[in-house]
Amino acid sequence: MIELLAFDFMRRALLAAVLVGLAAPAVGTFIVQRRLSLLGDGIGHVALTGVALGFLTGTAPVLTAVVVSVLGAITIELVRARGRTSGDVALALLFYGGIAGGVLLIGLAPGGSNSTLTSYLFGSISSVTALDLWVIAIMAVGVLAVVAVFGRELFVLCQDEEVAKASGLPVRFLSMLIAVTAALTVVIAMRVVGLLLVSALMVVPVATSQQLTKGFRATMTLAMALGVAATVGGLGFAYYADVAPGSAIVLIALAGFGVALGVGRFVRRSRTQESAP
Amino acid sequence: MTIAFQMTGGRVTLDRRPVLRGIDLTVTEGEVVAILGPNGSGKSTLVRALLGLVPLSGGTTLVYGVPPARFRDWKRIGYVPQRLSVGGGVPATVREVVLSGRIARQRRLRPTSGEDRAAVADALEAVGLTARAGDPVHTLSGGQQQRVLIARALAGRPDTFVMDEPTAGVDAESQRALADTLGTLVATGRTVVLVAHELGPLEPLITRAVVLRDGMIVHDGEPPAAAGAPAEPGREHVHPHGPVARDELLRWTS
Numbered sequence: 001m002i003e004l005l006a007f008d009f010m011r012r013a014l015l016a017a018v019l020v021g022l023a024a025p026a027v028g029t030f031i032v033q034r035r036l037s038l039l040g041d042g043i044g045h046v047a048l049t050g051v052a053l054g055f056l057t058g059t060a061p062v063l064t065a066v067v068v069s070v071l072g073a074i075t076i077e078l079v080r081a082r083g084r085t086s087g088d089v090a091l092a093l094l095f096y097g098g099i100a101g102g103v104l105l106i107g108l109a110p111g112g113s114n115s116t117l118t119s120y121l122f123g124s125i126s127s128v129t130a131l132d133l134w135v136i137a138i139m140a141v142g143v144l145a146v147v148a149v150f151g152r153e154l155f156v157l158c159q160d161e162e163v164a165k166a167s168g169l170p171v172r173f174l175s176m177l178i179a180v181t182a183a184l185t186v187v188i189a190m191r192v193v194g195l196l197l198v199s200a201l202m203v204v205p206v207a208t209s210q211q212l213t214k215g216f217r218a219t220m221t222l223a224m225a226l227g228v229a230a231t232v233g234g235l236g237f238a239y240y241a242d243v244a245p246g247s248a249i250v251l252i253a254l255a256g257f258g259v260a261l262g263v264g265r266f267v268r269r270s271r272t273q274e275s276a277p
Numbered sequence: 278m279t280i281a282f283q284m285t286g287g288r289v290t291l292d293r294r295p296v297l298r299g300i301d302l303t304v305t306e307g308e309v310v311a312i313l314g315p316n317g318s319g320k321s322t323l324v325r326a327l328l329g330l331v332p333l334s335g336g337t338t339l340v341y342g343v344p345p346a347r348f349r350d351w352k353r354i355g356y357v358p359q360r361l362s363v364g365g366g367v368p369a370t371v372r373e374v375v376l377s378g379r380i381a382r383q384r385r386l387r388p389t390s391g392e393d394r395a396a397v398a399d400a401l402e403a404v405g406l407t408a409r410a411g412d413p414v415h416t417l418s419g420g421q422q423q424r425v426l427i428a429r430a431l432a433g434r435p436d437t438f439v440m441d442e443p444t445a446g447v448d449a450e451s452q453r454a455l456a457d458t459l460g461t462l463v464a465t466g467r468t469v470v471l472v473a474h475e476l477g478p479l480e481p482l483i484t485r486a487v488v489l490r491d492g493m494i495v496h497d498g499e500p501p502a503a504a505g506a507p508a509e510p511g512r513e514h515v516h517p518h519g520p521v522a523r524d525e526l527l528r529w530t531s
Binding site for chain 1: 325328329330348349350351352354356358361362366367368369370372373374377380381383385386411412413429433439
């Protein structure tokens with residue numbers, strides 16, 4: 001029975017890792033293109049309040065985290081769309097509020113303490129429950145569906161918002177869609193790498209991929225492959241080396257970036273030499 | 278005659294600074310209008326306001342008879358922004374960017390069609406960038422990037438082109454390529470509204486010049502006569518201000 005449970009936990013963890021590895025870089029490609037690389041971090045901070053709210057109200061933290069981070073993402077998008085320079089400060093305020101709110105609420109929750117939050121801050125893939133996995137799976141499918149259905153429009157939007165408007169695209173809806181999709185991704189990735197490292201999975205595989213690719217679609221595809229390689233590889237490494245999976249996943253992703261940087265330079269240099277007369 | 282754009286008493290205020298101060302401008306189908314004027318005179322703001330990209334603080338503007346916010350037929354419009362924004366460092370190929378010009382004609386969940394691909398191929402051919410289709414746009418020169426933007430608008434096969442400084446910072450070769458492309462469009466009866474600092478090789482194509490200064494129209498009528506080109510017979514224009522001497526226009530725009 002124990003072995004079966006152990007098998008289940010590993011299977012759940014792996015499945016969660018694959019889903020996160022696919023979804024985070026897919027959304028991340030649009031977010032990086034839109035110069036919102038830190039959006040994931042912001043939502044991650046806000047999500048902490050959601051997690052604590054779950055403990056306080058006795059609801060599944062993953063569900064309250066979804067609600068609060070979606071609300072946070074909508075707020076961030078409204079601030080972004082409206083403001084210019086003040087937006088930056090408004091976002092910072094929201095981030096601090098998110099962390100402080102989380103710590104305050106967890107203190108109020110019966111039996112809750114900051115150590116309860118630690119597994120959400122740094123991830124705890126081995127404690128992914130069946131409910132967590134269902135939530136993760138449904139949301140990951142949702143995120144990938146958004147990318148598949150709206151990808152063309154999001155590409156135009158993220159490249160040039162005015163062109164998107166002059167093409168008759170629903171710019172406000174699409175901007176909101178990106179923010180909400182990012183929020184869902186944050187919650188999906190929360191259990192795997194932790195809220196503090198969530199953004200890394202959205203940004204690092206994309207940064208790695210764009211060293212090697214020429215086109216947008218190629219960048220996204222490679223980023224998704226790299227994302228899965230990092231999450232699954234990190235999980236395996238963490239299991240054998242007995243370290244926290246979140247850190248292993250992100251460090252593997254960063255190592256990939258380092259390698260790609262070198263390879264990318266080399267490839268570009270040989271390309272220019274080829275084309276030189 | 279169909280009216281593409283009609284602005285009446287258009288005012289725009291940005292950061293409490295009046296940028297457009299009462300613009301009356303009607304562009305009918307088939308016209309090739311150059312918006313000229315010194316830096317800061319409101320040229321870019323005017324074309325962006327025509328499309329509803331900048332909100333009016335006074336007056337009205339219509340795109341094919343409909344306010345921009347309620348306009349739905351955006352496939353009739355091809356907007357060429359001032360420059361290509363290379364989003365956040367994520368590469369995109371020339372073909373991907375040009376294909377995105379089809380967006381107003383594409384439906385969600387429908388894959389890219391043969392017609393889309395044909396339009397992209399034609400557009401790339403028209404601006405002479407077929408050989409660069411697979412290259413990342415950020416590796417192209419400024420002039421080539423400008424051609425990519427024009428190809429993107431061409432790919433949508435719109436009736437009306439709105440171009441914000443298509444010749445700014447563009448090398449001579451790209452300027453000629455642009456003039457050729459524009460010539461073909463004009464010959465097929467498309468409407469063009471373009472912002473320019475100087476017309477260069479585009480000069481012979483322009484049918485009407487609108488000169489802005491401090492957010493107001495100071496001249497609307499004959500374009501400057503092309504240097505050395507014979508006057509075209511049969512091109513009759515009745516404009517309130519009549520023809521304008523070339524050096525007079527240059528004085529306005531410089």
